Amino acid sequence: MPVRSNPTWRQLRLGSELRKMRERAGLTATEAGGLIGIKQAQVSNMETGRLGVSAERVRTLACRYDCTDDALVAALAAMTGDRKRGWWEEYREILPNSLLDLAELEHQSHRLRGAITAHIPGLLQTADHAREIFARDVPAIPPPEVEHRISFRIKRQAVLYGDKPRPYHAFVHEAALRTEVGGPVTARAQLKHLLEMGEAAHITIQAISFKAGAVPGSGQSIYYAYGSVPPLDTVHLDQSHGLVYLDSEAQLVKYRLLFDKIGSVALSPAASRDLIHNIRRDL
Known part of the structure; x- marks a missing residue:
């Protein structure tokens, strides 16, 4: 071999x-x-x-x-053998392998949990919102690659649909909700999309208000993918120098605890919907 x-x-x-x-x-x-x-x-x-x-x-x-x-x-x-090629393989040689790995991680997961301060989570972004984010990356991404990244991000969202959608629990900071990415029209459409996604039984969206003060784990994008058994859970960190994957037992325990702490300061799903409604109304 x-x-x-x-x-x-x-x-x-x-x-x-x-x-x-x-x-x-x-x-x-x-x-x-x-x-x-x-x-x-x-x-x-x-x-x-x-x-x-x-x-x-x-x-x-x-x-x-x-x-x-x-x-x-x-x-x-x-997990052994050469499995059937996933949809992400069409992007090989086009996008960084780390992004393809993220799509495979999501595809293999049984449940997902994420917390982010600066942006709306990728699995909940509209195409227009994503385009604005990618267009302002540093160093600049060539326009053709921006479009590839947008289509890739939208295809990743398929894990939230279909016959076996992954349960997804997202914590979103008020700072991300109030940032007018792409201007008022794009921002209103993004917030409307969040509200619609939050209606799904398997998707929970909790906002972290400014009043919560200091938030555990703030300053980084944290993603927790649950494997078929707990030892196969994976933590994914999206940092300025690239994507980082963690899977040691100590790291998994640490980030499970971190998510519990974030949940303790976040608004309830109902209160989160009210906040998103109010922000959208004021745009």
Whole structure:
């Protein structure tokens, strides 16, 4: 099996979980290879997502590593192989791989939670709102790529529709709600879209008012994707230097607690709707 040069998020995460499992067993890569009859380099390549691994091999490794978490093993086995190409693959070589990884992460998630201070969450943005955001990026994005990014963002929103929409809980700061991105007309349309999306049973939108004061986690965009089992949860941070993915147990615990704290200072969904209505009315 050839070694991959650019593994996807799913392949990287599978390898990372195999490495964690091996380390919990107290084994080196060389020792692990000896248990299943492969070289240390092959183990290392599997753990970095550069070498494919079958579901059978995942189960064999779990057995050799004395892993008794059957749900985790089954979830990892389901992540193996070369899956059917997702819609995001049409953007490969057009947009950064990190964006494609985000789309795959959303597609594989079972539930999503996000908190953002400066902007409306991407999954809740209108095309016109997104266009204004991308058009003011630094350094400037070429116009053709802006259009690619807009279409990519709108297609990402498909996880909120269809037969199995992902439950989504978004915290949006009042600063983002009041910022007239694209002018009053675009801003009113964006707020109307938020109100309409918030009507869906699986979507919860809570506003954080200025009166809440200092807010935990403010200053960064935080995204929490729930995996099929808790160890496969992922935190996604959108920072000025790029996208960052976190998945250690300590990090997951920290950000779950952070979201709980944000929820404790946010307005209720009903009060949030009233605030959005009032802001839209005043535009």
